[in-house]
Amino acid sequence: MSEILAAPAAASDQQQRRLRVVRSGGGVDVEAAQRAVADLLTALGRDAESEHLADTPRRVAHAYAELLAPREFNLTTFPNEEGYDELVLARDIPVQSLCEHHLLPFQGVAHVGYLPGDCILGLSKLARVVELFARDLQVQERLTKQVAGWLQQHLEPKGVGVVIEAEHLCMSMRGVRVRGSRTVTSALQGLLREDARSRQEFFALSGVH
DSSP: OOOEEEEEOOOSSTTSEEEEEEEOSOOOOHHHHHHHHHHHHHHTTOOTTSTTTTTHHHHHHHHHHHHTOOOOEEEEEEEOTTOOOSOEEEEEEEEEEEETTTOOEEEEEEEEEEEOSSEEEOTHHHHHHHHHHHSSEEOHHHHHHHHHHHHHHHHOOSEEEEEEEEEEHHHHTSTTOOTTOOEEEEEEEEHHHHOHHHHHHHHHHHTOO
């Protein structure tokens, strides 16, 4: 897994706190990936130099490079001057990732909520954080915990809750071949884990019963 870095970014308003969020580590070696895809096609009994497959290694390599590259972004927080202390929840955030066991996609939605502390966050940034960790070779359980843990660390709220519902093609296209089945995972931190009422409210608003 590559490392997620959050470095202070310039801010025009000193009351705002901004972090430049990037992923460190090496990216995809596109040329090596192309050679590997060509070898895989040959191993699968296909003619990698045929008219229809000749450009497939290039296409696949660039597709994986895109799928594994999250967009950098600025995480901007604002002072919670109104003292808002109720749950903030963004529902149905699209999630697309790659299963690290089969290199097949899984996709669905994430519901991300937090109980504000001293600061609040622009709502679009919740979706950005989900994408930041989803654009990797993943398992759903780890992805859910990473999003919750990262928000708890950098936003410092009173609590964080994350639920991800996703369909895995490694389960619907192969193996048991159960189409339409969704896996649901959750990760709770702070009051959303410790306080039963807060936890119940989060699950009720996220639509998870």
